[in-house]
Amino acid sequence: MMLLQPEARIYLQSQRGVFQTADFYRFCTFNFDTYHAESRGPFGNLLALNDEMLLPQSSIEIKTAETVRIVLLPLAGALEIHSPEEVKYVNSGEMLEYLTGPDNSLTITNPYANETVNYLQIRFKETENAWSSAELTAFDISDKNRLLTINRKREDENRILIGRYDGREEGTFFYNSDKAIFVFVIEGAFEVQNRLLEQRDGLSLRNVTEIEFEALSNNAILLVMEV
Structure with a gap:
């Protein structure tokens, strides 16, 4: 039996793609929209990991060419999400998963008059519509020093x-x-599998069955995704 060799790649925040308008900023870990780099293709079914900011009272529309699961995770502030069916609000400490495709669209709005909101937009490729279009989950990371599963698996x-x-x-x-x-x-900042990761850095790992990590600063926050 041949043993698979562990594979790891670091995605530095300083090398992310950047897109901005007068009222919107996007930093892309993977190729997205107009950003393309040879080493930044999708990782498995993880298509996008965007660090986005919307200025007060601004909106951005989301359209996709294929069926995807969009995960919206506010980091500072709250979001107002408009879809053809409904309006939903997602706050810090909550995560919204939305299944969408070519026939649908979403609009993300910053509802605040004076505050910029910061959130992650994550996209996973989906092969079938096996669940309802939108699911909101809440979590509490004040329960420190352990990983919490935040999607309804x-x-x-x-x-x-x-x-x-x-x-x-x-x-x-x-x-x-x-x-x-x-x-x-x-x-x-964290050390993950003996690799230093600082704020908004990413790390992909294949052919391993456990990950060891250590926080290098107080109130450090880590996101882990299976793909």
Whole structure:
């Protein structure tokens, strides 16, 4: 039996693609829209990981050419989401998953009069419409030093986990060998699999079944996604 060699790649925040208008900023970990780099293709079914900011009272429309699961995770402030069926609000400490395709669109709005909002827009490729179009989940990362699963995991769906850690706290994450993992540092700094990751850096990992990490700063926040 041939053993697979572990594979790892770091995605530095300083090398992300940038797009901006007068009222919107987007930083792309992977190729997205007009940003294209040879080494920034999709990672498994993880198509996009965008760090986005909307200025007060601004909006952006989302359209997709294929069926995707869009995950919206506010980091500062709240979002107002308009779809053909409904209007939803998602606050910090909540995550909205939305299944959409070529026949639908979403509009993300900053409802504040004076505050900029910052959020992650994550996209996963989906092969079938196996669940309802929108699901909102809440989580509490004041329960420190452990990873919390924040999506309502369905059969064969990849887990999304988040955790806030004190400095020098360590953790281990186990998963099936048929999955790959993408790690993203939201706040602070971590050492993950003996690799230094600072704020908004990412790390992809294949052919390993556990991840070891250590927070290098207080209130450091780590996002882990199975892909």
